[in-house]
Amino acid sequence: MRYRTIVVELVLAVAVLSSVAFADPSVIVSPKKIVPGGIMVVTVKNGAGTVEGTYNGKTLHFNKAHDTLRAVTGIDLNADSGTYPLELKIDGKPSSRDVTIAKKKYPVQRLTLPDEMVILSPENEARAEREQKRMAAIWPVESGLLWQGSFANPLPGKKISTHFGVRRIINKIPKNPHSGVDVTADEGEPVHAPNDAVVALVDDQFFSGKSVVLDHGQGIYTMFFHLSKINVTNGQKVKKGDVVALVGATGRATGAHLHWGVRIQGAKVDPEALMTLKLD
Numbered sequence: 001m002r003y004r005t006i007v008v009e010l011v012l013a014v015a016v017l018s019s020v021a022f023a024d025p026s027v028i029v030s031p032k033k034i035v036p037g038g039i040m041v042v043t044v045k046n047g048a049g050t051v052e053g054t055y056n057g058k059t060l061h062f063n064k065a066h067d068t069l070r071a072v073t074g075i076d077l078n079a080d081s082g083t084y085p086l087e088l089k090i091d092g093k094p095s096s097r098d099v100t101i102a103k104k105k106y107p108v109q110r111l112t113l114p115d116e117m118v119i120l121s122p123e124n125e126a127r128a129e130r131e132q133k134r135m136a137a138i139w140p141v142e143s144g145l146l147w148q149g150s151f152a153n154p155l156p157g158k159k160i161s162t163h164f165g166v167r168r169i170i171n172k173i174p175k176n177p178h179s180g181v182d183v184t185a186d187e188g189e190p191v192h193a194p195n196d197a198v199v200a201l202v203d204d205q206f207f208s209g210k211s212v213v214l215d216h217g218q219g220i221y222t223m224f225f226h227l228s229k230i231n232v233t234n235g236q237k238v239k240k241g242d243v244v245a246l247v248g249a250t251g252r253a254t255g256a257h258l259h260w261g262v263r264i265q266g267a268k269v270d271p272e273a274l275m276t277l278k279l280d
């Protein structure tokens with residue numbers, strides 16, 4: 001009996017050691033520092049045939065990229081820092097490691113706006129809530145792969161006036177952090193599809209004004225707000241570079257600019273992180 005216990009303990013010890021000391025070298029997780037609001041890419045090298053897996057319980061979608069298989073997933077802006085398991089099955093063989101989400105401090109911006117811009121009437125409050133629900137219903141839908149290669153800048157050559165994640169305090173009241181980037185642009189400037197997609201939503205909303213949401217497949221969505229004109233309709237297929245809309249100042253906007261945002265598998269992530277990802 002005693003001998004049997006020792007054997008079991010030895011087997012367990014070896015199993016724990018091997019998973020720590022011999023993490024599969026064919027698996028690469030990037031970037032080195034994973035943060036809330038960032039994008040994580042898992043690459044499996046050495047010509048694996050099939051890879052499936054999860055990170056922190058979320059299913060990863062692996063696509064062929066040259067002689068590797070690669071999955072792109074988002075880490076939500078509000079994700080708690082900590083260490084979570086990345087569980088893979090490479091050609092049926094389990095492979096597991098821990099991936100840490102580091103802390104990230106986003107800047108704080110204090111704004112003073114006229115009260116009538118901040119305090120909503122009950123009707124507007126109810127409208128904004130309905131619209132928010134309509135938008136939120138989109139993110140859990142993970143359609144088939146449409147995007148291919150790197151994501152392009154929808155409004156190239158323009159300055160970002162407010163970055164992603166900025167924690168806004170308006171008239172001393174903390175608001176939700178900025179969920180996208182604001183790009184300085186003039187009314188009427190063309191907004192291009194960052195990648196191939198299907199139009200998931202065309203709407204005119206209280207806060208975001210004339211809005212377009214593009215579904216790039218596998219849970220990757222891009223969205224464009226405060227537009228003056230929309231050139232696409234719900235369900236329409238678009239190609240990378242197509243002009244989907246024109247910049248405007250509709251909805252709650254103090255002037256013409258483009259607000260654009262990205263969701264990946266439900267996670268709010270930084271559009272700048274998506275644009276700089278090398279996916280070709």
Ligand SMILES: [Zn+2]
Pocket residue numbers: 162178180181182259260
């Ligand atoms: Zn914005």
